[in-house]
Amino acid sequence: MDKSKWIEVYRTMKLIRLVEQRINDEYKYDEIKTPIHLSIGQEAVAAGVCIHLRKDDYIFGTHRSHSQYIAKGGDIKKMIAELYLRKTGCARGRGGSMHLVDPDVGILGSSAIVGGNIPLGTGTALASKLLGNDRVTVVFFGDGAADEGTFHESLNFAALKKLPVVYVCENNFYAINSHQLSRQVGDNIHKWAQGYGMPGYQVDGNDVLEVSDYAEKAISRCRRGEGPTLIECLTYRWKGHIGTVDDVGEGYRPKEEYDYWVSRCPIKRFAEFLKSRGVLTAELEKSIDREIYELIEDAFRFAQSSPKPSPDELLDFVYAE
Numbered sequence: 547m548d549k550s551k552w553i554e555v556y557r558t559m560k561l562i563r564l565v566e567q568r569i570n571d572e573y574k575y576d577e578i579k580t581p582i583h584l585s586i587g588q589e590a591v592a593a594g595v596c597i598h599l600r601k602d603d604y605i606f607g608t609h610r611s612h613s614q615y616i617a618k619g620g621d622i623k624k625m626i627a628e629l630y631l632r633k634t635g636c637a638r639g640r641g642g643s644m645h646l647v648d649p650d651v652g653i654l655g656s657s658a659i660v661g662g663n664i665p666l667g668t669g670t671a672l673a674s675k676l677l678g679n680d681r682v683t684v685v686f687f688g689d690g691a692a693d694e695g696t697f698h699e700s701l702n703f704a705a706l707k708k709l710p711v712v713y714v715c716e717n718n719f720y721a722i723n724s725h726q727l728s729r730q731v732g733d734n735i736h737k738w739a740q741g742y743g744m745p746g747y748q749v750d751g752n753d754v755l756e757v758s759d760y761a762e763k764a765i766s767r768c769r770r771g772e773g774p775t776l777i778e779c780l781t782y783r784w785k786g787h788i789g790t791v792d793d794v795g796e797g798y799r800p801k802e803e804y805d806y807w808v809s810r811c812p813i814k815r816f817a818e819f820l821k822s823r824g825v826l827t828a829e830l831e832k833s834i835d836r837e838i839y840e841l842i843e844d845a846f847r848f849a850q851s852s853p854k855p856s857p858d859e860l861l862d863f864v865y866a867e
């Protein structure tokens with residue numbers, strides 16, 4: 547990654563972390579009327595990938611997509627308002643946390659159907675190819691989505707048609723409480739790519755520079771018309787699968803595993819790297835935090851004071867005019 551982008555990427559990861567921590571803190575007041583899935587610990591994936599995308603490139607997210615929406619440049623106010631199911635939300639209060647959308651910056655949607663977004667992103671990549679533009683699509687999904695038929699069908703089709711799509715698997719080892727090894731024969735999702743005839747890589751998803759290197763390569767390959775790539779990013783979610791619970795000690799994941807991954811915090815690692823290079827000073831770190839804090843304050847104030855949709859508007863937007 548070009549050095550000039552280091553601070554931007556650091557800021558994006560910090561923004562994701564602090565926004566999600568605030569969501570976590572506000573959730574107990576029961577005003578956020580949507581299920582939430584937090585990405586705390588996984589920030590490097592979306593940040594490292596999206597830094598290489600243009601505004602007119604497309605992404606599709608998952609049920610856990612605050613990080614993807616933020617990294618692609620989605621409006622934080624509209625995201626928080628969506629969590630509060632307000633009229634000013636990015637999906638006009640119809641979608642909640644799992645259906646973030648902002649077509650103006652290429653966020654064509656996120657989906658609560660595990661694996662459901664993979665064929666959608668394959669479709670927009672097909673459209674780009676048919677229209678002859680060089681827009682790239684990135685689809686984010688979890689290790690659980692690699693269990694789905696949609697993953698396999700999409701990879702096969704995209705490779706066959708050399709579509710400009712990058713499949714980014716955020717492998718946090720769990721689908722709810724089921725470990726990858728209780729669902730899949732191997733622990734090498736990236737190796738499926740080989741069978742479908744496309745490059746596949748496994749990277750340290752908590753190292754934003756490594757994620758960024760591979761993403762840049764894959765996105766350039768798409769722009770050159772050479773087809774899709776699968777990138778498997780190994781990472782870890784700190785919170786429970788859903789909501790704000792801390793579930794370590796409940797039985798499905800060992801404390802040592804959790805501690806290991808927390809010690810590999812993607813933000814701490816990158817901050818240490820930037821400090822060792824003299825790029826991030828204590829002063830700059832503070833001013834970034836302050837700026838983000840104000841952004842978050844504004845977003846929550848905006849969301850909480852926004853109107854709720856009224857019952858007579860229930861059927862609006864169900865059908866296209």
Ligand SMILES: Cc1ncc(C[n+]2csc(CCOP(=O)(O)OP(=O)(O)O)c2C)c(N)n1
Pocket residue numbers: 609610658659660661687688689690691692718720721722787
């Ligand atoms: C088709 C489908 N099957 C099952 C579910 C229930 N479900 C919601 S999230 C989830 C686990 C997804 O795991 P993964 O893809 O690894 O994403 P992560 O939650 O780890 O980010 C499941 C099974 C669903 N939403 N959609």
Ligand SMILES: [Mg+2]
Pocket residue numbers: 688689690716717718719720721722
């Ligand atoms: Mg998972």
